[in-house]
Amino acid sequence: MAKSRRDRADSYTLKARAEGYPARSVYKLEEMQQHFSLIKGGDTVLDVGAAPGSWTLYVARKFLTKRGRIVAVDLNPLSLHPLPEGVVELVGDAFSEEIRAQLVAHGPYDVIISDAAPQTSGIRSVDTSRSEALCESVIALAGEQLAVGGNLVVKLFQGGGQEALIKEMRELFTRVKPYKPKACRDDSFEVYLVGLDRRG
Numbered sequence: 526m527a528k529s530r531r532d533r534a535d536s537y538t539l540k541a542r543a544e545g546y547p548a549r550s551v552y553k554l555e556e557m558q559q560h561f562s563l564i565k566g567g568d569t570v571l572d573v574g575a576a577p578g579s580w581t582l583y584v585a586r587k588f589l590t591k592r593g594r595i596v597a598v599d600l601n602p603l604s605l606h607p608l609p610e611g612v613v614e615l616v617g618d619a620f621s622e623e624i625r626a627q628l629v630a631h632g633p634y635d636v637i638i639s640d641a642a643p644q645t646s647g648i649r650s651v652d653t654s655r656s657e658a659l660c661e662s663v664i665a666l667a668g669e670q671l672a673v674g675g676n677l678v679v680k681l682f683q684g685g686g687q688e689a690l691i692k693e694m695r696e697l698f699t700r701v702k703p704y705k706p707k708a709c710r711d712d713s714f715e716v717y718l719v720g721l722d723r724r725g
């Protein structure tokens with residue numbers, strides 16, 4: 526019998542635990558990687574909103590070589606103990622002046638991935654506009670710090686602002702696609718905006 530989304534959600538949690546990932550969200554990135562080939566071996570990757578650390582750990586396990594590096598930034602510390610070699614952890618607001626300076630020092634990046642989510646209020650219009658503001662900031666960061674040919678993934682809580690964000694991303698990328706991985710929970714209103722091949 527076909528599994529419901531909720532059953533799949535449970536199996537994602539169990540699978541994450543068995544594979545040593547701190548969160549089930551890793552399978553959203555894995556699916557987008559399989560679909561879009563976002564990251565390649567040796568890339569320098571920036572993970573914005575990285576805690577507890579599943580996306581960072583996935584990239585470290587699959588793509589980190591001596592050449593590349595992952596910079597993982599979050600308001601909270603990662604739960605990766607020990608921190609994999611090649612991962613630089615920054616704790617703080619990704620868009621504060623202090624952290625921004627450190628991100629710039631480690632850049633530019635071949636890929637920027639952002640699963641950053643605002644603190645939710647339970648009021649959908651408030652949460653979606655906070656999420657849109659976060660997306661705007663991540664897209665602006667990509668404009669400054671993503672290498673030509675690079676890729677971006679950014680999470681959005683869907684409200685009314687998706688089309689405007691996509692339009693903005695089209696100025697920066699050759700291809701832009703909204704994508705909802707199967708691992709997203711049924712009741713979630715999140716979507717990922719994927720920008721491929723940053724224009725020169």
Ligand SMILES: C[S@@+](CC[C@H](N)C(=O)[O-])C[C@H]1O[C@@H](n2cnc3c(N)ncnc32)[C@H](O)[C@@H]1O
Nearest residue numbers: 574576577578579580599600618619640641642
């Ligand atoms: C859904 S979690 C990310 C899960 C992560 N991708 C993983 O796989 O473990 C969203 C994160 O975004 C972070 N966040 C939200 N706003 C941020 C900001 N301005 N700067 C840094 N991190 C932020 C939150 O602290 C939270 O840990």
